[in-house]
Amino acid sequence: MRLQRSLLGAVGTMTLVLASVSVSGSAQAASSATSAVSPTISPAAPSQLVPSGGHVTCDTGNFCAGVWDPTVNQWRVFFLYDCNRYYLSNWQGTGEVMNSQTDNAQATIYGQNGNVIQTFPVSTDAPDVDWEPVWSIRNC
Secondary structure, three states: HHHHHHHHHHHOEEEEEOOOOOOOOHHHHHHHOOOOOOOOOOOOOOOOOOOOOOOEEEOOEEEEEEEEOOOOOOOEEEEEEOOOOOEEOOOEEEEEEOOOOOOOOEEEEEEOOOOEEEEEEEOOOOOOOEEOOOOHHHHH
C-alpha cells in the first residue's frame, strides 16, 4: 500500500484543464484520420474521456496524464495511482500532466532507451508534455 494515501485529506484534489493543443494543425487532423488508434497504457489504469477545453479532477494520490485520443476526438486522461512503471502505446502529440500524489512523490517520464526526459514534483501546475519521445512513466 502506498504511503501517498496517508495525506489524502491534506492535499485535496486538483483540476487538470485540457485545452485544444495544436500539433501542426492540419497535419494532426490528417494523421488522425488515417491512423486512428486509441492511446493505451500497460499495466492498465483507469481513464476518463474529456472533451477539448474540458476539466478533469486529478484526485489526491494520482498522477494524471492526458493525451489526445483520435478515435473519439477527445482527451483521454489516465489516472496512475498504483506505484508502477507504465508503458505507453500510441501516445502522440502534446498533452498535459498533473501530479496530485502525496508525500512529495515525484513522477518521471522516460524515453526509448530508459533515459529520463522530465520529472514532475507534486504541484497544482499542469504542464504540457510532448508525448512523442515518451515510452514510459514511473509515477512514484
